[in-house]
Amino acid sequence: MKYEKPTINRVDFALASKYGSPLKTQRIKSEIDGVDVHELTEKFGSPLFVFSQRVIEEKYKEFKEEFTSRYPEVEFWWSYKTNYLDAICKIYHKLGSKAEVVSEFEYQKARRLGIEGKDIIFNGPYKPKDALKVAVKEGAKIHIDHWYEINDLEEIADELGMEIPVAIRCNMDTGVYPAWSRFGFNIDNGEAYDAVKRIYEGKKLILTGLHSHIGTFMLSAEAYKNETKKLIQLKNRVEKDFGYEIEYIDVGGGFASKNRLKGVYQAPEVVVPTAEEYAEAITSAIYEYNEGKLPKLYLETGRALIDEAGYLLTTVFASKRLPDGKKSYIVDAGVNLLYTAFWYNFNIFLDKRYEGLNEPSQINGPLCMNIDVIAENITLPPLDRGSVLTIWPVGAYNITQSMQFIRYRPRAVLIDTNGTPHLIREADDLDYVVEKEVLPEYLK
Missing domain, CATH: 2.40.37.10 (Lyase, Ornithine Decarboxylase; Chain A, domain 1)
Structure with a gap:
């Protein structure tokens, strides 16, 4: 010994x-x-x-079942920044996920894996104009983050001689602090509505979607209900005021995994909402507040599926x-x-x-x-x-x-x-x- x-x-x-x-x-x-x-x-x-491919498939099927059993049109978009190993992305694409990217690097990676532009959401606060132009040409879904991006896209629309379908990213108070207010246009102070008005008056872009990503490792399903409510209320208003048809709302990602966040002393099994709770919060808000045709529901779930x-x-x-x-x-x-x-x-x-x-x-x-x-x-x-x-x-x-x-x-x-x-x-x-x-x- x-x-x-x-x-x-x-x-x-x-x-x-x-x-x-x-x-x-x-x-x-x-x-x-x-x-x-x-x-x-x-x-x-x-x-x-x-x-573990087994766990990947089990988690994906769990979330898909909880959402699709409650809502008629749900699409999953794999968040590349969460884990962009080719093999991991390929599994999610084979399971039915499309691609959500936040840089030209991730966009190129998705295209390399055979994902068509129309099946890519291009997100993020920094989209170089050359990368934007490629994404527009290939039919990607562009989610506008700031005023400068509206200008860039209008210039691209002139260069290509086309109207460009776009969505805007929104931020808001969902009752969880600190709020993610850095990305997109604020709904609460009217900035998001003003951005839609600016797009409408420019007559070069067409608004087809609304998006928000309220945070990461979100331990409150209620926050997603608040988010969805505000997105749907904005949808109702802009459809009425500008004649747009909002095809989809994208509630982003941020669902928590069974990891243990520092400073949280209860077990993950106690504090982390289930897929069922997230799904119920989001879909019930759509049914309660939507006016007119139901939009498609997009999810950019990453962490909860792979962690x-x-x-x-x-x-x-x-x-x-x-x-x-x-x-x-x-x-x-x-x-x-x-x-x-x-x-x-x-x-x-x-x-x-x-x-x-x-x-x-x-x-x-x-x-x-x-x-x-x-x-x-x-x-x-x-x-x-x-x-x-x-x-x-x-x-x-x-x-x-x-x-x-x-x-x-x-x-x-x-x-x-x-x-x-x-x-x-x-x-x-x-x-x-x-x-x-x-x-x-x-x-x-």
């Missing part, structure tokens, strides 16, 4: 619950969809992103005792891969049961940065070098926000519905990292 210098640490017994004492509780996950975590790291390396399908496997490299007595475990995955660790307390599972009592610990990544902390306060038993930890859920935003900083970005694997793992992203290497660098002649 290895010797370790004894320490005295204060343990808060108030943490004990009906599930037992934190001194003995161990959360274990030795496999993902039937594939052993050690088998995965031995074959593909560590750290390793792992995605719980994503795992990150990481291996314990070393451990040390910090000056305050807390145990620090150094693993091979850091905040360069888990940017969202600054907002969420991930669930962390062990690969097997370990002997010994839990003690106050923290998990640090491999970066030479003091902020590289995956879990600041966690009770863990004595772990061995080589222990594999599973971090979950990490399917949303971590791939797209991961960065090559100090360490290379790792591989990503998709486990299909038959339990077979497939490589869907190769790891970075030096050639990849320096490919775009140019060394001036005088420095050679």
Whole structure:
């Protein structure tokens, strides 16, 4: 048995619950969809992103059923910024989702995957005019974010000699604070109506849709009811005043996953609304306030569909005792891969049961940065070098926000519905990292 210098640490017994004492509780996950975590790291390396196609399909079908059982015309548009790995996007497109993008880069990625322009929503506050022109030519749905974009689109309309169908993005008070007021035109102060009037008077654009994205990780279904109510009321007014036919309203995304937001102390099962609750809030508001023909309902659901399908496997490299007595475990995955660790307390599972009592610990990544902390306060038993930890859920935003900083970005694997793992992203290497660098002649 290895010797370790004894320490005295204060343990808060108030943490004990009906599930037992934190001194003995161990959360274990030795496999993902039937594939052993050690088998995965031995074959593909560590750290390793792992995605479950089974979970992706289950979550998609859950949300689709809840909305389509309540409303006649519902369309899902996969949010590329949430996770734009080709394999992930392809699954959602095969399931029936179209594409929602917020940059020319994402637009090009969707087109590369075979998505036609007419099946792309082009969103975002920064749309270079050249990119806008391409999207207009290809029939994409343009969601206008600001006054300058109206001017740009009118100039494009003149250049192409055509009227351009557009939607406007709106923001509003939904009862959740802080409100996302940075994007689009405000409904409450009349700015959104003024934008529609400006479009109408310009006679070069045709308003066909209204859109809003009220926030991210929204824990209030009621906020979506308030959002939908205001969008529908604006629809009714502009149809009456300007003769437009609003074909669709887009309520955006932002539905929460079963992740644990920092500062929220109740379990996700308690505070996160269900797909049913989100669907009921949105569709009931349409039925209650709509006048005239029912519009199509668009959803840009991202996080709630993919987050719980994503795992990150990481291996314990070393451990040390910090000056305050807390145990620090150094693993091979850091905040360069888990940017969202600054907002969420991930669930962390062990690969097997370990002997010994839990003690106050923290998990640090491999970066030479003091902020590289995956879990600041966690009770863990004595772990061995080589222990594999599973971090979950990490399917949303971590791939797209991961960065090559100090360490290379790792591989990503998709486990299909038959339990077979497939490589869907190769790891970075030096050639990849320096490919775009140019060394001036005088420095050679």
